[in-house]
Amino acid sequence: MHTMPDTTPCANCRKPIDDQHTLCPSCEVRFALTLLRLAASLDPLYAMLDATVHYGGHEHEHTQTATPPTPIRLAVLDTIDDITSHAYELHRVLLGMPDPEHEATYEDVIGTLTVDAGAPNLSTHPCAGMYMRTALQLMQATDLLLDPPDLHDIGHCTNPLCGVMLQARDGQSTVTCPVCATTTDTRTILLRTLERLCWDDEHRGSAAQIARVFTNCGIPVLANTIRQWAKRGKLHAATDTRPHRPTYRYSDVYRLTVGVKRD
Incomplete structure (x- = not known):
């Protein structure tokens, strides 16, 4: 008599998966790519804090001011801080505190996000769905800052x-x-x-x-x-x-x- 393997829904898309995983393969890839996109977005976010940068795609018709507008500057700083916190927290949850020889990489947010994206338990951790949703929200906020909608x-x-x-x-x-x-x-x-x-x-x-x-x-x-x-x-x-x-x-x-x- 054959027994059916135990299944559980994906924490993100609710597709049935085996009980050894929290995310399905598609969501695992999406989670990893989102973390890598966040890593790639940090340099443009820091560049937005430079008063010489044109906001909204660097259109030449945008007026340059001596300092960035305060609401935009605060939003960028908050987003960078949220991405940094998420990167460190995810690293601690997935891989634990780093070894001393990896301390420099851990302190680097881009490197930390890259390591997080390649963690072997990215799709098996019980809280993977929650951390994936947080990453997606951070990516959405980042996209709105880097490519704001036409007003x-x-x-x-x-x-x-x-x-x-x-x-x-x-x-x-x-x-x-x-x-x-x-x-x-x-x-x-x-x-x-x-x-x-x-x-x-x-x-x-x-x-x-x-x-x-x-x-x-x-x-x-x-x-x-x-x-x-x-x-x-x-x-x-x-x-x-x-x-x-x-x-x-x-x-x-x-x-x-x-x-x-x-x-």
Whole structure:
């Protein structure tokens, strides 16, 4: 009579594995690669502390300041400290305290992460799943620092005592004001911005700019549609526009798009 080997779920993906392991082979590889990625990210993180570095992919159009902005600097320092703590703690858990001849490697965070990634019990330690999730969270935070999402202006803070311009990335549902800490639904801010733009004839923009604002506010319209309206005479360009890049009034596009006429 054959007996089935005992199985247990992977601590990360829940796939069935043998009871000698905590992580499945795929998650073990992912864990090891994440540790190596963290090691490779330390030099760029330290470089971000240099005032000469352009943030956000080193774009040349970014303004250089005498010192890095404080929120970014603190976030980088915190992330480096968290990676260092994780590397040392994981080394202690997996391999124990280092021998004296390996002390220099242990004190080197990059070397420690590299050693951790190659530990023979990386997938068998009972707490491997917890340490893997921590590493993945650290990698996510690091990626956001090294490659921040594209932010664009969405409108002013809804707090009447504040009113600073807020920024958000595409698809972000809420935004918190960095000055007064007011959290507002992004859609609410966008609709307020749209209302302000549409009910004042002085606000104008290119076809692409207007199309983006309308679409972000839930009123889909293509830039080419706006250009076609202008070509057919339904929409007139602003009088002070440049011939090669016409601008249009938000209010005119709103009337054509939604079909609402002002009194």
